[in-house]
Amino acid sequence: MLLSKQTSRRKFLLSSLIALPAMGIAVNGLTAAAAAQMVAPSLDAYTPIFFSPGEWTFILAACDRLIPADGRGPGAIETNVPIFIDQQLAGGLGSEVYLEGPFDVNAPATLGYQLPYTIQEIYRKGIASFELWCQATYGKHFALLDLKQRDDALKKMQGGQADFAAHGETVLKSKLLFSELLHHTQQGWLADPIYGGNKGMKSWIAIGFPGARASYLEWVAQHNVPYPLGPVSLTGERG
């Protein structure tokens, strides 16, 4: 069983990587824990709608570090978080943003988002810049780095040390790409499975959230008693 899961995920990652012409290298970085936790046949079979094959490879590898399979509880790959992100970006995410100019891209952070980009452009331009930065810094695409390097690269993205300007992207800072990616990864892990992530409500089971049960009249006054029932989803699935 373990072997078949492992094989399945490797095959899937490889098939995604084939489209990246520069990468004739074996895929590494799959932890034993990741393999053990891996139950994602639909992710394997999933064809991204928004992401290109190269971007998809990055998303899979990044999600796998942002919420890894290591330790207790399900990781982002096992719970189909990349599918959530892809479907949100292909759907209406960001259509609510006010994007009329002029734009003051140097505005103070307290005045909020002020870039001329849609969220789709943030991902597209951001991933392209980050991959160039990874090439320049490590000599490899992100997905081909070992785990330690991947975490190091993500930390640099988070801290703003991944210099996108040096690779032609003068407006978008790596920090913003990181914060969007992290938020969406965590949202995909915790949102109802109807949005493509949180497969099998595994994150809810892990943290003890009962999902859409939404009826606790008999529980509200039972103080400090752990709630005994597992989650239900919007579609009536039970965990």
Place this chain on the structure above:
Amino acid sequence: MTNITNDEVDVVVVGLGWAGSLMSIELAQAGLRVRALERGGDRSNADFKYPKPADQYAYAVRNKVMVTPKDGALTVRHNMQSTALPTRQWGAFVPGTGVGGSGMHWTGVLIRPTPTDIKLKTYANQAYKPGILGEGMQIEDFPFTWDEIEPYMDKFDKICGLSSKTGNLRGQILVGGDPFEGPRSHPSPLPPLEDTLNSKMFADVASKMGYHPFPNPSANVSQAWKNPYGNQIAPCNYCGYCSKYPCLNFSKASPQTAVLDALKRMDNFDYRVNANVLKVEMHADGKTAKGVTYADADGNTVFQPAKIVVLAGFQFVNVRLMLLSGIGKPYDPISGKGTVGRNYAFLSNGGSTLFFKDKHFNPFATAGASGQMFNDISPGNFDGPSLGFIGGAKIHSSQATGAPIGTALPSGTPEWGQGWKEGMQDWYGHSMKVSITTSCMSYRDHYVDLDPTYKDPWGLPLLRITFDWKQNELRLQQHLRKIVLGITKELAPDSYSESFLGLDSHWDITKYVSTHNVGGAIMGDSPETSALNRYLQSWDVHNVFVPGGNAFPQNFQANPTSMIGALTLFAAQAIKDQYVKNPGPLVQA
């Protein structure tokens, strides 16, 4: 795209939230022909049906029932010298849209301001030595007495099925309620909600420390309630999806559950949705309005003639429509003249998050208004004058929701990776908050006007907010911090984190506080300093009435909905009793 003119009505109501629905039913009951125009879509039973609202991602992350920034953005700047920028995404506040407005997705905390709060200027003049309060502060009294407005608060409590503990019944202080509240003419219609664990822990410690906690007054009803309009509200089942959500159990008083069922049955009322009012049209004399123009969903421009125009949109929607329509004189912060845009105020929040390894808070099993609060630190109830600032706060431990996206974790927990994932498993459901919701004074240079640069999809200028924290509010925060941390330490958590504004803080529009924006078209006794009289009637255009948070001269620490409901009912009564019989200014300037 054509120009259409509708049949004339007696009253056109712009916006069908709390203020619009209350005004509509009161005036329709008086026999007037009323038409409401709502910029958003309809929201009916299908939108409330279980399990649809039990979806944190759709409602709390993607703001499903809120206006989009694309359609409803404002611009913001910290001072008059800088260039305002648009709220491209929502952050500090999230205004609603659609039938029910913010009244559909509010949390349901139905607390009144105190008698001191409504006469704050008088209190300040009596209690503070001249020169103590910051320069440029321009707080005002509400233009009525407690005894005049209380019957309308009482009426709104009954419309909502207030579930609370009575603290002051006609002057008699009752145990377990808020001893600082103004006298009530009647007890709370329904008993309070059940306490959650955090509420009980907070209340026990606060009492021990000498404060006077009481259950959050709630419009999530504790028992079945039939209100004066004949609408029935079902007992709350503590579903955990309240603030930002339609109520799946029909337990939260909202325009839908408390007003619209009865209103929609009336032949002399109707409403149009996706009707975005662009302007109030004036008669040639400039003294009265003749109706409003709106854009419908098909792109038509529609003129709706009416004898009375009620602007009942959200605070800044109302002020913007007044500015776009030339109703009243725009406020000029340099000369201090003009009134429309004057006295804009927001509010601040903060508090501590306490982590207890061995406590199960079951945060999903909660009502929006679940919690306990105390009012000891509100104006007149503590030594504000000696501390040198004015204002106060509700200090509370509320548990509005337990949905997991955005769960707070102990400081030091990694923001991502294995540590975050395991932190979520270790700490979800093991934290509670001690929070502050503060007052906010009004100042000469805090105001709203039309932005010179940015436009909405209909080509009209956005409203521009000029606002930042002043030392008065920041010093209040620092004082509250000491009190909250005192309670926090007494609760003895395994660890805690804190969030308060430092003395050099600027307003951060990315962090949610509350959608309690107030002022801009305030009510008052003088047309020199207020846009509206005590009946929410424009001093300048007597057949325009403007109910909403826009009428508050500054922000008190209580949540605004109780006062908005009361003001609206007070104005509706005056329109019915006086204005209809004799149209003209209800107060002589």
